[in-house]
Amino acid sequence: MPVGAADPAAIAERADFIREGFSWPALLFGPLWLLARGLWRALGLWFVGALAVALATYYGRAPDFTASWLYWLSAAWLGLEGQGFVAAARQRAGFRLVDIVIGADSGAAEHAFFSRWLAQSAPPAPAARPNVPVAQANVIGMFPEAGG
Secondary structure, X not given: OOOOOOOHHHHHHOOXXXXXXXXXXXXXXXXXXXXXXXXXXHHHHHHHHHHHHHHHHHOXXXXXXXXXXXXXXXXXXXXXXXXXXXXXXXXXXXXXXXOOOOOOOHHHHHHHHHHHHHHHHOOOOOOXXXXXXXXXXXXXXXXXXXXX
């Protein structure tokens, strides 16, 4: 490891795991899920969109059922893209994508990540020494003299 390089175990300890795929909590609790994740930009855009739909419905520019359809459409979109928002926010915060792992659950994914990460960052094993005979060529095994 070069001088001044950070300890790989310390770097791996700060790892942040983000599950890819559909997010049911984002679908069901939309703005609360955004608030809990600290996704302020997305939450602000959600409120601007909700305000625009509410005003359009209130002033008769849109039918009443439009608000509910647009809410469920935005909820489905959050469910599909919510984890991508989380990943983008982590990237803006200075995190970087290091690896993608697959696991049946979070424990299996973390185990796969750490075993691969620590194996890659471990110093290489020293090369095996060549097997050079020390005694004479006619000596067999560990006997110091030939024949006996």
